[in-house]
Amino acid sequence: MTDSPQPERPISKAWNWHPDLPLQNSPLFSWPPRPANIAGWFARSWLKLSMTVIILAVSVAVWAWLQPSLERFQSFEFGWIAQIVLRNAVLLTVLAGGAHFYLHRIKAQGDNHKFMRREFAKKNRAFTLNDQVWDNVFWSLVSGVPSWSAYEVLYMWAMANGYIPALPATFTFAWFLVLLLLTPLWLSFHFYWVHRLLHWPPLYRKVHSLHHRNIHTGPWSGMTMHPVEHMGYFSSILIHLIIPSHPVIMYFHMYLQALNPVASHSGFDDLLVKNKSLLSLGEFFHQLHHRYYECNYGTADVPWDKWFGSFHDGSEAATDEARARAKKMKG
Secondary structure, three states: OOOOOOOOOOOOOOOOOOOOOOOOOOHHHOOOOOHHHHHHHHHHHHOOOOHHHHHHHHHHHHHHHOOOOHHHHHOOOHHHHHHHHHHHHHHHHHHHHHHHHHHHHOOOOOOOOEOOOOOOOEOOOOOHHHEHHHHHHHHHHHHHHHHHHHHHHHHHHHHHOOOOOEOOOOOOHHHHHHHHHHHHHHHHHHHHHHHHHHOOHHHHHHHHHHHHOOOOOOOOOOOOOOHHHHHHHHHHHHHHHOOOEOHHHHHHHHHHHHOHHHHHOOOEOEEEEOOEEEEEOOOHHHHHHHHHOOOOOOOOOOOHHHHOOOOOOOOHHHHHHHHHHHHHHHO
């Protein structure tokens, strides 16, 4: 398939495609506050088709139709645990497999809005099974799904036995909405600090380097991690053992971690249909991290990297700074 025509816009020679540069963080923490920009940010996340909206819909559907009865969770049984593991494996396979097939196998939109032109590595001993895609599938399903499922099993068992606080039956929709809006911010906080720890050289060499073998990322790359990293990555869910919550919030939280990386690591900025953007996919903010390593450890939702001096805005100067940090870390 021939590539779709690229829009006429300035493109850095280092990339096949990138959004407007320099990158900006979300306006949530800008000072002085910019109410119109903040309202626009929330509208893009919640009032149009987005991964956030899709994941919320999946969370509600799973709780309503694909969940074993609460009584079954009171004791650990192979049946319901296997059901959760299988359901999670199917969710990830359908989403990641479908995105890989559309974007990279049949190349439905060519290289249009693709960050890097390179293809996935084959016959490369750096990857498990000597193949980048199968390496990613292996670690996502063999390590990622069981780790993700283990936290879910723990939560459901604790909730069924009354060991954790839960929202009362009379909880207000307003409190539910507050929890929903705060979840991405908590995830950003947790991800930044766990991620910084993983870039400590001993942990990076033994654990996190497995994820960073993916310089050019694809839909299966986001959940490709060492088992130790998976357990730390998903540990953010433990907040629900302390703060009164609801299973839909827990699933929303968990799927943001497990399914959203399919989009954020897809290698493309947008999903195009007839050359028009249907859905925002990749995060160039995080693609910069995969290419230059020692930068953009957090997310663009909260400016952790700007506050701690590791923000890469896509400029050549920021690339030089990231390379200098990487050299210092290796030294």
